[in-house]
Amino acid sequence: MWSGASHVRAGNLVPAFSGCRSLHIAAGLSVQAQRPQKRPEPVEIPGLEPITYWDRMHYVPGLADPKCPKWDRGWEDPFHRRGPKYEEMPLYKEKPCYTFHQRTKMLEGVKQALWLTKSKLIEGLPKQILQIAADSANYFEDQDERVKAAISQARFWTTTEIRPKRNRFCPVLLQNLLHLCRILQPRFPTLGNRTLAENYRVTAMWERGFRDGYPFPHAHTVYITEHSAHKARFKPEPLRAKMIMFTFANAFARAKLLYGEEPKVLDNPITVQCIATNGRMFQFLVLQLNTTDLQSNDGIKNLIWLDQDQLLYDYAKCLPAIRKKMIQVPAGLSGYCPETFNKFLAMYLYGAV
Template sequence: MAGTAARLYLNRWAAAKVEVLPVRAGRGAPRPVKKTEYDIPGLEPITYAGRMHYVPGLAKPKHLEWTKDWYDPHHHIGPRLEQMPLWKSQPCFIFHQRTKLLEGVKQALWLTKSKLISGLPDRVLKISEDCSDQFENQDEQVQKIIARAFLWSNKETEPERTKFCPVLVRDVLQFCRMLTFKHPMVSRRALAENYRLATSWNRESDLFRVCGLNGALLNAKSPLEPLASRDEVLATANHVLETFDPISPTIDLQETHVYEEFNDPGFKEGYPYAHPHTLYLTNVCNPPGGPPFNPEHLRAKMIMFAFGNALANAKRLYGEEAKVLDRPVVVQSVATDGRLFQFLVLQLNTTDLNSSDGVKNLIWIDSDQLLYDYANYLPKMKKKVVLEPAGVFGYQPETFSKFLAMYLHGVM
């Protein structure tokens, strides 16, 4: 009993002597405490500059910044943002390839001053009905293209989207180009990749810009004809754009004060295929290793880049002055993740985008069109029972007909 009482006494004494130390978040040595320096007028601090080494109790000397007489790229210090020649007080909000709009299509419609119409235009739907049997054994040929892109072009059990998706779009476009012997106007087009777009516009006292790489653009020597009549264009003035308060329209856009306003459709003056026809986007992981765009963000990206190509071409044709166009500019866009397709047609009616009043632009969207249900490199089995065989199954010919109709739009 005496030993137990002694141990209890020692434990209580140890608990009373314990000092609670502050817990640091993370590892590593604590940051040194920065000493406050005092500058007293009339008193010069005594430093250890003459000793040429550190002396406790003496102040640290202050040396003037040494400027080299030569350019050293390894130790170059650039100017501040305010000192750059392109610095401007008004910020510019940039949409580029990796931008994901929070409000998706609703936000893109406000930024481009556009009215949304569900489904494709009647002219394109009519072409899709007429081109259902353009090729001999068309459905079988398209299924072979899908199998080649998804199954044959790789040796992996689950192919990466960054590999098979561009292969699928490129092969389908090459397949559509085989109709040149039926429609000679197809030969008056060219597909451009890795071109850079740059255009800007004002929207309610804010400056917006679309720039950078965006996809593969099919150009033509002649522009597409307007889809909406003059009366339908003027009737868009009664349309009220949907807002998304309290969210700012500039959310998720890159803000910068160093920029240059210029219009560049991506091609030099005199390029024979100067009119944008269809923009093809692939929904791959961007940046590599990150998540791909969801369908809502992908459709917003289609709107912004199709609008950017149309606006850049309109400024090239009609000048920088903001006005309602006598001849609207029509640009199409197709986006896919290798299985799900998004179709868009944009008609740029006006370049006067500052106010929300007046004539609006028109956008037709046909979303979430499956080209096939599933494609398996290996059969899916459970308890030695084949649930899904290997290969491409559930092919949807209507989706390819719409793809082909948008390709043949302007020649039929």
């Protein structure tokens, strides 16, 4: 089932916000959002011609603004070219198409993503993955010590900064953990049939960006690193919704390739996994695509298993946190949680054990 599968890492883009409205809060006052002031629309009275400052050739208070004719340059300026209206474009459609990209944050989070993908949420991971995570025979030698070394290498040894940036240590940590998982390839030879593709693309039309005849057409696990700037960072709820949408996109594109464009209940369900992390907290998700018929709410639905907010470690401090001359958090790595990496390893091994 998993032959020809691939690991996929979705690269993140820094969201750009435009036209944001600031929110001011004052004690004892109501909260109001400042809105941009709109210019009053000109009043036109039939039979009366407004007096403008067109003849004066400069602005005059009290006179109306003139309606200037469109200036014809006599040649086409590429820097001031006016494109056609949307209604005049040849590919214009009356029915709108909504695009979900990596900067999209859903207002309702997971609830909205479940409705869009016609899925049912199940808390926790499937029992098959939990059995792999609990079996010590699937571990490698000195596993906990190697994972701690991987965390320290990402947080302390790759930079001389006292507090490294998230966009630096988060991708390094993910690469280190995947490198540790590859140690088990001699024990499970089918892991060699997988590859890691970074910054892949799944278009809004559910068409995959891998080429025809690509030897790894089926995404096994999607990895998402959340290391954006503080104001543009995804909170856990929108991040989990993003995981659902991108995992569903991979499974849906695979179903279209195998079963055609007609909506139907799949003979063999398609399973895709997803792991998201901000360098400290992990989100685990497994999606089972049972149907591509998303028109109605009745009938068979897709299934999603979600294990959320799993800490790999509590703190990684270059300097101790001291308060009132007492060390609150010691320097170095503290609060390592081996269960989180066991789940990470189990999802990597799923299909090969």
